[in-house]
Amino acid sequence: MHFLNPLALLGMVATAIPLAIHLLHRGQTRPLPFSNHRFLRALDQTRMRSLRLRQWLVLLLRTFVVALIVLAFSRPSYQERGAGLLGSSVPTAAVILLDRSYSAAYRQPTGRLFDLLRAQATGLLSLFSPRDEVTLLPFAARPEQTLENPDRMRELVRELAPGEGITDIEAALERAAQLLTSRADWNREILLLTDLARYNWAEVTPRDVDWLPGASVYISDPADGERANIYIRDLHLDSWVQTAGRKHTIQVVFGNSSSRPATAITADLYVNGERVQRRELDLPADEFLQADFTFTPRVPGPLSGYVEIEDDGLTLDNRRYFALHVPESLRVLLVGGQRGDTYYARRALTAGSSVDPVLDVGQALVEDLSPEILAATDVVALCNLVRLSPERTRLLQDYAADGGGIIIFPSTRVDLSYLNRHLLPALVPATVKGVVGVPGSDGPQYQRLDPDRPYHPLFEGLLVSDPELPRFWASFEILPKPDLKPLILFDDGSPALVEGWGDKGRVLLFAGPLDLEWNDLPLRGIFAPLLHRLSRYLSLPPDQGRSYLVGQTAHRHLPSPLSAGARVQAESPSGRRFHLEAQLSSGRTLWRVPVLSESGLWRLLTEGEVVDRFPVNVDTRESDLTPFPAGELARIFGPDRIRMIRPDDDLREAVLLNRYGQELWRECLLLAVCLLLWELWLSRATLEKRATITQGDA
Incomplete structure (x- = not known):
């Protein structure tokens, strides 16, 4: 038992009022002369004793009624776990975590989820006294700036709105734990106001130690039926063959997180602000659906657009953006020490030009390179490179520094000393070592390209069929430096294709020559599309297609x-x-x-x-609005620590009940009323009995 308003106990002095009134109205006895004593003998002594007992009982009841009223004003409460006698003797340190992720913007029939969370935050601020320490911590993907001024907090809560980021619950809880660590002797509380959307809760793991230092955790539960949501999960377009005047396909994946199918959903494709296609879709319940959209770029240059579906309860994930660059031309120059060096590359790119009208393939010998030729070239492919003269080396390094793209296929007779000392330092941060494997063996000992790591959209759909992957009986060992970016690895983890920067231009270095004694890459079906994509990749703006x-x-x-x-x-x-x-x-x-x-x-x-x-898009992992199960919350925090707060709960009562236990002031008032009724009945009965005795005496 302890008291939330202990100063009211001073009112216990009022319990002396009934006794004082009784003593003041008792009066003084006066002697009355009687002619004889026969009337006194007739007096019923037993009834007089009963009358006096009733009078003292009435006095006692009046005293109890006053005491119970004073107790009710002192707000007594009871809690099984230990608590001090005076509830206000220990201040509270609390952190209010307010979820601003975009899923909190979901609009229910009763209103927006975030408005409910904001109202709960405002109500919570009224539960703390000036002695308490309260921190407001809005969060989404990361905790934001904390605020501890109560007046400023109320103003900020009114101004806050949901953002467009995802939720990181664990980061917010860890920040709250840091803020509460220094208040070990205080009552500590974490009030998590969130929409409980499923994403990210699975990453919040229980700890072997108390990582939320002795704090009670209150979690909002804005349950209001199912939160159905239709959204655009992903968008993909092939940026390797985009050409003005040709039809291109955009693959769009739609999601339905509802338990009911969605029919006749309208989806529109916009390019450069103009709607170019509309489709109606039927989405199965709780599944994904891929749909293709097509458009034809009219002119070369940068294009941008988005795919959009009709509005629902959550609008932020109803649109997916994209941007691309349609080239006007692509001139690739194949360079070799002799004509035969460019044979395989020329055959592959010539086949590619039949499906890519902007591709223009030329060839030249090393000694024919000049600034004029390079100025008209987008990509240079050095096929079976042995070495270059100092003038040609500087020419290519300047070409890369000005934004040109270069592909290097070393020759079987490459001068490694020249390559490492003169050419690569300005182009690729790597060193090419000796030969790994045995050229010309054509035996079972070979390497293949790793189709899974590292992932790069450049090779999507190419490295998928194991029989079609080329075999490498021998290759050069590439020792990467810290700034090296591998694009393809061999299956043993060594680099097969790496990317470097020559200031403004990009340079690709392959680990093997175009030679059938070293590998069968030129004979494989992936060689032509691979070389075509590499040429497109180097000719496009460096960050083209990245979202x-x-x-x-x-x-x-x-x-x-x-x-x-x-x-x-x-x-x-x-x-x-x-x-x-x-x-x-x-x-x-x-x-x-x-x-x-x-x-x-x-x-x-x-x-x-x-x-x-x-383009920048929302992370659709947040679009599944299914609430996280309450049983899992108990597993994370412990069943004795968390308290769920629902929309119809009395917020003040829920928090104070857990903080101080069950308040007993209602019970005190009810008992006082019962005693008061008993006192009234006894008082009336006493008066009637006194009148009866008086009449008997008469």
């Missing part, structure tokens, strides 16, 4: 004329602009956008001109 998720950081490589000193601005989809600073990474200049906080098409501008654009 980001809300909350990520973007590092963009801008066109060649821009220097590190250029003034570049980032513009968000809502029109907010801020300046960017250039960063030097792996020998190239990158422009860093720190936090992508909005979904849509972002733009980079310099002097008012758009120099880059890229």
Whole structure:
């Protein structure tokens, strides 16, 4: 038993009032003369004793009634686990975690989920006294800035709105635990106001030690039936054969997290602000559906657009953005020491030009290279390279520094000393060592390309059939440096194809020559599309086709004329602009956008001109709104620690009941009323008996 308002116990002095009134009204005895004593003998002594007992009982009841009323005002409470006699003697340290992830923007028939969470946060702020320490911690993918000023907290809660990021519950809880660690002697509480969407809860693991230091955990449970949601899960387009005037396909994956199928869902494809296709879809319950959309670029250049479905309870995941670049031309120059060096590459790319009208394949000998030829070339393929003269070496290094793309296939007779000392240092951060394997063996000892690691969209759909994967009986060992980016690995984990930067241009180095005694790559079906994709890859803007998720950081490589000193601005989809600073990474200049906080098409501008654009989408792992099971919450936090708060619960009562135990003031008042009724009945009965005795005496 302890008291939440112990100062009211001073009112116990009022219990003396009934006794004082009784003593003041008792009066003084006066002698009355009687002529004889026969009337006194007739007095019923037993009835007089009963009358006095009733009077004392009435006095006692009145005293109890006053005491119970005083107890009710002192707010007594009872809790089985230990608590001090005075409930207010121990202050409370609390952290209110308010979920701002985009799933909290879901709109129910009763209103938006976030509005409910915000109302709960406002109600919780009234439960703390000036002695308590309360921290408001909004969070989504990461905890945001904490706030401890109560007045500012109420204002901030009114201003807060759900963002577009996903939820990281564990990071928020760990931050709350850090804030409470220093308050070991206080009553500690974590109030988690979230929509309980399933995503990310599986990553919150129980700990062997008390990682939430002795804190009670309150979790909102905004259950209001099923939260059905239709969304666009993913979007994919092939960026390797895009050509103006030709039809292209976009593969779109739609999701339905409802237990009921969705019929006649309208989906639209927009390109450069114009709707180019509409489809009606029937989505099965709790499954995904892939649908293809087609469009034909009219002119070459940058294009952007999105696929959109009709609005539902959660609108942020109803649109998926994309951006691409349609080239006007692609000239690839095949260079060899002699004509036969380019044979396999020429055959492969010539076959590719039949399906890619912008592809123009030329060939030249090493001694024919000149600045004029390179100026008209997008990609140079050095086939079976042995060595280059110093003039040709500088020419190619300058070509890469100005933004040109280079593919290097070393010869079986390559001069490794030249390669490592003169050519590669300015192009690829790697060293080429000796030969691994036995050339010309054609035996069972060979390596294949690893189809799974590292994943790169460049090879999607190519490295899938094991019989079609080329065999490498021999290859050069490539020793990577820290800045090296491998694109393909052999199955033993060694690099097969690596990418470097020659300042503004990209350079690819293959670990083997185009020679049938070393490998059968030129004979395999993947060789032609692989070489075609590599050429397209090097000719496109460096970050072409890359999309980001809300909350990520973007590092963009801008066109060649821009220097590190250029003034570049980032513009968000809502029109907010801020300046960017250039960063030097792996020998190239990158422009860093720190936090992508909005979904849509972002733009980079310099002097008012758009120099880059890229899509940012929401992370649809958050789109499954199925609530996390309460039983699993008990497993994570412990069944004796958590308290679920539902929309129809009395928030104040739920928190105070757990903090101080069951309050007994209602019981005190009820008992006081019962005693008061008993006192009234006894008082009336006493008066009637006294009147009876008086009449008998008469």
